[in-house]
Amino acid sequence: MVVTSVSQTTTVSVVTPKRRSHDLVVVANRLPVRRSRDVSGERWTTSPGGLVAALRPVLENRKSAAWVGWTGSTEEPPPAWKHEGMLLKPVALSRSDIALFYEGFANGTLWPLYHDAVRTPEYHRTWWDSYVAVNKRFAHAAAEVAAQGATVWIHDYQLQLVPAMLREQRPDLRIGFFLHIPFPPSELFVRIPWRRQIVEALLAADFIGFQASLGAHNFRRAASQVTECSTRGGVITFRDHTTRIASFPVGIDVGRIDTILADPLTGERARQIRESLGSPDVVMLGVDRLDYTKGIEVRLGAYRELLAEHRLSVENVVMMQIAEPSRSNVTGYAEIRESVEQIVGDINGNFATMGRPAVHYLHQGQPLEELVALYTAADVMLVTPLRDGMNLVAKEYVASRVNNDGVLVLSEFAGAAHELQEALLVNPHDVEGLKTMIERATLLDPDDVRRRMKRMRRVVRRNDAERWATAFIEALEAV
Numbered sequence: 001m002v003v004t005s006v007s008q009t010t011t012v013s014v015v016t017p018k019r020r021s022h023d024l025v026v027v028a029n030r031l032p033v034r035r036s037r038d039v040s041g042e043r044w045t046t047s048p049g050g051l052v053a054a055l056r057p058v059l060e061n062r063k064s065a066a067w068v069g070w071t072g073s074t075e076e077p078p079p080a081w082k083h084e085g086m087l088l089k090p091v092a093l094s095r096s097d098i099a100l101f102y103e104g105f106a107n108g109t110l111w112p113l114y115h116d117a118v119r120t121p122e123y124h125r126t127w128w129d130s131y132v133a134v135n136k137r138f139a140h141a142a143a144e145v146a147a148q149g150a151t152v153w154i155h156d157y158q159l160q161l162v163p164a165m166l167r168e169q170r171p172d173l174r175i176g177f178f179l180h181i182p183f184p185p186s187e188l189f190v191r192i193p194w195r196r197q198i199v200e201a202l203l204a205a206d207f208i209g210f211q212a213s214l215g216a217h218n219f220r221r222a223a224s225q226v227t228e229c230s231t232r233g234g235v236i237t238f239r240d241h242t243t244r245i246a247s248f249p250v251g252i253d254v255g256r257i258d259t260i261l262a263d264p265l266t267g268e269r270a271r272q273i274r275e276s277l278g279s280p281d282v283v284m285l286g287v288d289r290l291d292y293t294k295g296i297e298v299r300l301g302a303y304r305e306l307l308a309e310h311r312l313s314v315e316n317v318v319m320m321q322i323a324e325p326s327r328s329n330v331t332g333y334a335e336i337r338e339s340v341e342q343i344v345g346d347i348n349g350n351f352a353t354m355g356r357p358a359v360h361y362l363h364q365g366q367p368l369e370e371l372v373a374l375y376t377a378a379d380v381m382l383v384t385p386l387r388d389g390m391n392l393v394a395k396e397y398v399a400s401r402v403n404n405d406g407v408l409v410l411s412e413f414a415g416a417a418h419e420l421q422e423a424l425l426v427n428p429h430d431v432e433g434l435k436t437m438i439e440r441a442t443l444l445d446p447d448d449v450r451r452r453m454k455r456m457r458r459v460v461r462r463n464d465a466e467r468w469a470t471a472f473i474e475a476l477e478a479v
């Protein structure tokens with residue numbers, strides 16, 4: 001085996017895994033790396049995403065850890081390789097798997113259904129068949145690398161059948177599952193034709209974690225409705241197997257944000273950003289994946305009305321909206337892009353003055369360093385999803401406000417609202433209420449701002465990603 005490490009980058013170095021030798025196996029739709037190529041060949045770089053940062057401490061503590069996931073492309077991946085001391089075991093997805101499993105069942109059926117059906121979910125038998133086939137592939141890959149009695153931690157809605165498929169092949173394993181998105185009210189969940197298969201498959205896990213107690217509650221109700229299980233508090237028994245369920249709100253990597261903030265370049269960049277916006281009194285910011293659950297048009301619409309009613313003025317307020325491209329082939333995503341861009345054009349057409357746009361819009365992802373500079377530059381952060389499992393942007397903004405200033409306007413339908421009660425909480429469906437809150441955010445008394453931010457910072461710093469991952473693994477291994 002040859003492994004060349006360059007900071008967080010590894011060149012491809014195929015290894016033949018010693019079969020079944022890993023005591024912790026993470027199974028997630030995506031591997032925690034991205035592929036790039038340069039003159040020296042192919043490279044895999046750690047993805048900026050939150051999950052890998054959250055899991056790093058628990059992975060590093062293990063003798064031998066592995067991560068099973070998809071590379072994000074249809075290119076043939078190497079069989080398995082080592083990256084930052086952990087084995088990466090790729091699962092290949094064909095074009096047809098991407099269309100039917102990823103864009104289809106995962107993001108055309110489950111994603112909208114689990115987000116309170118804010119878009120109509122589609123039910124297609126071919127999508128379901130592909131979901132079953134791909135979940136089997138993930139289960140098989142995990143079974144191949146897990147040591148006898150190992151702990152396996154499966155993540156998110158794309159892989160809900162893996163617990164049962166893995167249990168069947170490897171009854172010796174301890175299996176945990178964490179749902180990063182909401183679990184919907186059972187009245188909505190029972191619409192899905194494969195509701196019983198999904199619940200039964202999840203109940204093969206020893207432990208299931210949800211972002212909020214509401215998700216755990218909804219799941220317990222759905223389980224009682226669609227299977228012959230018995231429930232007692234956080235324990236569900238089905239066919240002699242017991243599953244514990246609990247809420248485990250996910251945190252962010254506060255240490256990484258602290259490191260970025262400690263770099264003088266971050267402060268310098270934040271000053272540059274404010275200057276390039278024309279040094280307004282108030283900078284308002286939105287940062288989202290371009291997804292219809294995020295309430296981006298609602299927020300822009302409220303801003304437009306506030307400008308039209310002269311309750312805000314481009315003389316002293318500027319808005320920035322970062323919208324990271326996402327799932328562009330899935331129904332609903334092209335439409336949301338079109339509608340966001342139409343509102344942005346309309347706002348600027350009506351309210352901008354020469355050289356001074358009312359809203360700056362970037363349809364581009366940004367590295368965390370740039371996001372932290374943006375959070376530092378923003379007086380008001382607008383996080384207004386119609387439904388969101390957690391929303392880590394809200395927590396990242398709070399973690400970036402070292403001077404205890406800055407106002408967070410937060411949707412009550414984001415999981416983060418349970419912990420960040422000192423935010424200005426809004427119902428994003430109530431346009432008048434949202435407008436009042438945005439206006440209030442620009443007028444809040446500085447002492448009130450500091451008091452709120454101080455409390456929120458305590459919560460975000462205490463329940464960080466490391467604590468979340470460690471607590472989950474401890475709870476799973478204590479079962």
Ligand code: G6P
Pocket residue numbers: 029030156157180181326327
């Ligand atoms: C959400 C989901 C993740 C998913 C991410 C990005 O946060 O909970 O499972 O990986 O969105 O979406 P994508 O479809 O690009 O993986």
